[in-house]
Amino acid sequence: MTAKPVTITALARHLDLSIATVSYALNGRGREMKLPEATIERVCAAARQMDYRPNFFAHNLRRKHTDTVGVIFAALDENWAHRVLWGMTRVFDRAGLTPLLGVHFWDQAREEREIHSFLQRRVDALICFPQPENLDLYRTLIRQKQKLILLGDTLPDLPEASYAAWDSGEAARVAIRHLLASGRKRIAFVGPDPRMTMTKARYQAYLDCLAEAGLPLREDRVVWARSGEIPRDAVVRLVSQPASRPDALFVVNDGLALPLLETLTKVGVKIPDQIAVVSMGDLLASGHEAIGLTSMHEPCEELGEALAGAALTLIRKPNTKPLHLLIPGNTLTRRKTAP
Structure with a gap:
């Protein structure tokens, strides 16, 4: 027959001490409560001898914290x-x-x-x-x-x-200005769900940087995707149209950019000669020598x-x-x- 767990009440009764004294000794507050060292040592020794194990769940419920x-x-x-x-x-x-x-x-x-x-x-x-x-x-x-x-x-x-x-709106400006400084003028935007605040901030940075450079917004160079989905087909259509083909992609995060790099390579796009790609996040895979994705480092x-x-x-x-x-x-x- 399995023995019942020893309770703090039974331990206190065995030691002829109050429950509060035993509790302070066991939870590390004995010195704070000015208990004698001998009492703390006696309580801890008895707890080991009697195989006392505190009921943390019950304790936390009493504290109203888990x-x-x-x-x-x-x-x-x-x-x-x-x-x-x-x-x-x-x-x-x-x-x-x-x-x-x-x-x-x-x-x-x-x-x-x-x-x-x-x-x-x-x-x-x-x-x-x-x-x-x-x-x-x-x-x-x-x-x-x-x-x-x-x-x-x-x-x-x-x-x-x-x-x-992450204050990613400002970081996005750094990324897009890098593309502009390298001579890219037909920069496309690829992002997830536009209802999220930080995605909106990155898109606004894209609009602001185009305006600063005196470049018009081309709606056919803006690709939106549902969160968690990769817009491979939409990006392939974008780069396959001579009239709208970009010379750079600004991708909102590396989770989108990494699979899109693979897709672009498969359809014969030379990166960065034909299309440069800059993203945000700097995931571990982005720095792999075989990938080499230029990316903003997220803190x-x-x-x-x-x-x-x-x-x-x-x-x-x-x-x-x-x-x-x-x-x-x-x-x-x-x-x-x-x-």
Whole structure:
């Protein structure tokens, strides 16, 4: 027959001490509460002897905290999420918090399930990569006073949401000006869902740079794709039309640019001789010698630290006004697709 776990009450009774004294000795606050060293040592020795194991779940429920944060990424197929998570853990580790991971794969219903699962586990905060389709869900969470932070982007119609994101509009200007300085005049734009704030910022940078250079906007050189999808056919059509064929592509992120480079090579486009390509994010694969994608370096670790810091702020000060954090980073890594 399996023995029942030893409770803190039984341990305190065995030692003839108060439950509070035993709790302080075991959770590392004994010296703070001015307990004698001999008492702390006696409690710890008895806990080992009696194989006492604290019930962290019950303890956290009493504290109304679980010391966990739910983190939902859009995908995990590149090293972007790894770098962001690395930055988060540097902050969470110091604060004694543990991130619980989820992924929505650009699926509206899946993200909703992941969020509800985390809420059932009573996470102290939620960090989510946003999808426009879940705007109403985010609004509901915020009305319910859930501690929600949007990861890497936000939505224009959601000013009440906290978020941390790369200040990528300014970074996009650096990338596009590099193409212009190299003599490219027929620059096309390729981007994902235009409903996202940071995508809008990058597109606005594209418009501004064309205007600065005195170049007209050609709508037939603008390609939009659904989030999570690669617009291969649309880009092939674009480069196959002599009247609209660009001499450069500005691609909103490396996740789009890398497969598009492969597609362009397959249809015989010489890069960068015929078409230069500049992107944003500087993923690990972008720097591979066989690829050499010119890309803006995204400060992912710093983004992760900012997200974790925002979560801590909302946990400790629930009445804090929405946090809108933009992380600077304007380093262009020049490689062979646009030297």
